Amino acid sequence: MVVSNEKKLLLPGRPLRNATVLVIEIALSFAKKRLKACATSQNNKGFYNHLGAKMEQKNRAKIIAVANQKGGVGKTTSAVNLAAALAKKRKKVLLVDSDPQGNASSGLGIQIGSLEQHLYHSYTGGVPLTDIILKTKVVNLSIAPSNIDLVATEMELISMEKREFNLQKMLATVSGNFDYILIDCPPSLGLLTVNGLTAAHSVLIPMQCEYYAMEGLAQLVKTIRSVKKIFNKDLFIEGLLLTMYDKRNKLTYQVADEVAKHFGKQVFKTVIPRNVRLSECPSHGQTIIEYDIRSSGAMAYMNLAGEFLKQQRV
Numbered sequence: 001m002v003v004s005n006e007k008k009l010l011l012p013g014r015p016l017r018n019a020t021v022l023v024i025e026i027a028l029s030f031a032k033k034r035l036k037a038c039a040t041s042q043n044n045k046g047f048y049n050h051l052g053a054k055m056e057q058k059n060r061a062k063i064i065a066v067a068n069q070k071g072g073v074g075k076t077t078s079a080v081n082l083a084a085a086l087a088k089k090r091k092k093v094l095l096v097d098s099d100p101q102g103n104a105s106s107g108l109g110i111q112i113g114s115l116e117q118h119l120y121h122s123y124t125g126g127v128p129l130t131d132i133i134l135k136t137k138v139v140n141l142s143i144a145p146s147n148i149d150l151v152a153t154e155m156e157l158i159s160m161e162k163r164e165f166n167l168q169k170m171l172a173t174v175s176g177n178f179d180y181i182l183i184d185c186p187p188s189l190g191l192l193t194v195n196g197l198t199a200a201h202s203v204l205i206p207m208q209c210e211y212y213a214m215e216g217l218a219q220l221v222k223t224i225r226s227v228k229k230i231f232n233k234d235l236f237i238e239g240l241l242l243t244m245y246d247k248r249n250k251l252t253y254q255v256a257d258e259v260a261k262h263f264g265k266q267v268f269k270t271v272i273p274r275n276v277r278l279s280e281c282p283s284h285g286q287t288i289i290e291y292d293i294r295s296s297g298a299m300a301y302m303n304l305a306g307e308f309l310k311q312q313r314v
Contacts, residue, residue, distance in 0.1 A: 203236070
């Protein structure tokens with residue numbers, strides 16, 4: 001029986017597998033060039049991880065923006081669970097939910113639909129941040145919650161002077177009450193993210209081990225560099241966190257190797273594995289630390305918190 005060329009491509013076997021590998025290799029080659037450009041830029045001095053550089057003001061919290069404009073990379077999952085892991089290690093932590101989706105808030109058991117005051121009101125209504133901060137079920141962990149109303153913030157900020165510094169001013173009023181403040185930035189490069197980067201001392205970048213994540217990383221690094229130049233000269237990258245790490249996937253290793261090759265010590269040694277329990281816990285309004293402390297996801301975030309703290313010289 002003669003099989004047409006078109007049908008051959010639909011049959012299982014070597015031709016289809018080779019084509020897939022070729023596409024991946026071509027895609028990776030383009031991403032490698034962009035990553036190399038980011039990592040070898042002449043403007044990188046002081047840009048990457050200070051490896052625990054001391055805070056100038058010892059009595060104020062270190063502020064870390066958790067950011068990636070690409071959605072679905074484990075950004076909010078990492079912000080929530082790293083905050084919980086740090087709290088578990090007896091650090092006083094504030095999580096700022098600066099994402100209008102409000103997933104960090106709901107993931108900590110906050111009923112976001114019934115909130116009378118939240119981050120939107122502090123951004124635009126002059127409500128003190130201290131009035132909206134809530135304690136969570138996790139000891140030592142508090143949250144500045146938000147909901148979908150936060151979407152309107154970017155439109156209202158446009159007409160304000162020094163609109164990029166709003167969050168910085170808000171956090172200055174509570175910084176002395178915490179050891180660490182984590183900002184869950186939205187998956188975009190708009191004013192909310194710029195506010196987060198302007199307010200932060202450093203940026204933690206979660207990224208999935210996929211080609212598109214590498215493409216997004218190049219754009220994000222460019223944005224961070226712009227914010228550093230214009231609004232926040234002391235901003236630096238705390239580290240890159242590989243998420244949804246799948247040991248069964250060859251592409252995972254390829255992406256991880258390329259990121260490590262170009263960013264070296266800026267990549268956390270701890271990786272966050274694909275884990276069903278991590279996907280389940282938000283629906284119960286719990287962190288992975290509360291939901292299943294023995295799961296691989298919980299152990300990974302506890303290890304990440306330990307690695308993060310070792311980098312700090314405070």
